[in-house]
Amino acid sequence: MSSKSFADARHYDLIVAPIITEKATLASEQNKVLFKVSKDATKPQIKAAIERLFDVKVESVNTILRKGKRKTFKGTRGVQSDVKRAVVTLAEGQTIDVTTGL
Template sequence: MKTIDPRHYDVIVAPVVTEKATIASEHNKVVFKVASKATKPQIKEAVEKLFDVKVKSVNTLVRKGKTKVFRGQFGSQSDVKRAIVTLEEGHRIDVTTGL
């Protein structure tokens, strides 16, 4: 049985399931919410080890948190870092199934 470093679970927080992410999956791309301190090499290693696939490239973005009003009180949403992972040809990840 393969050994997985527990730190990989700290890098990948959750898959992103949106309309845009679904369209990207048709082009062999998967979108994940990742830890804010995670680097591209860490994300690549975590995806390759956890899902047993070959990663071609990793692009990251940080969505800045918005200011919202809830019941007259001002609050702010947290910043969210996302990773768009492009997989090699022939590799797929089905995010609807668990690990």
């Protein structure tokens, strides 16, 4: 197994999914893309993974840790999972089409 394929597998583990919401669409007009990421991912790891997977230049990464909410569904109480999101600001002229997938 080459080191490149190992690095790619690690990058795929960090980036869970793109976030496609109305707010994320508005942010895309400012060269920002939102991703759901692993809870233990750091900003430098997220930056390296995005640059490697999508072949773009990343200017900055901001992270948000949303705590899970308590919900009741049909009388059963539960807790949603904590979610970590990354707001990735791309360099001028760079784009990521999240609708195509990886």
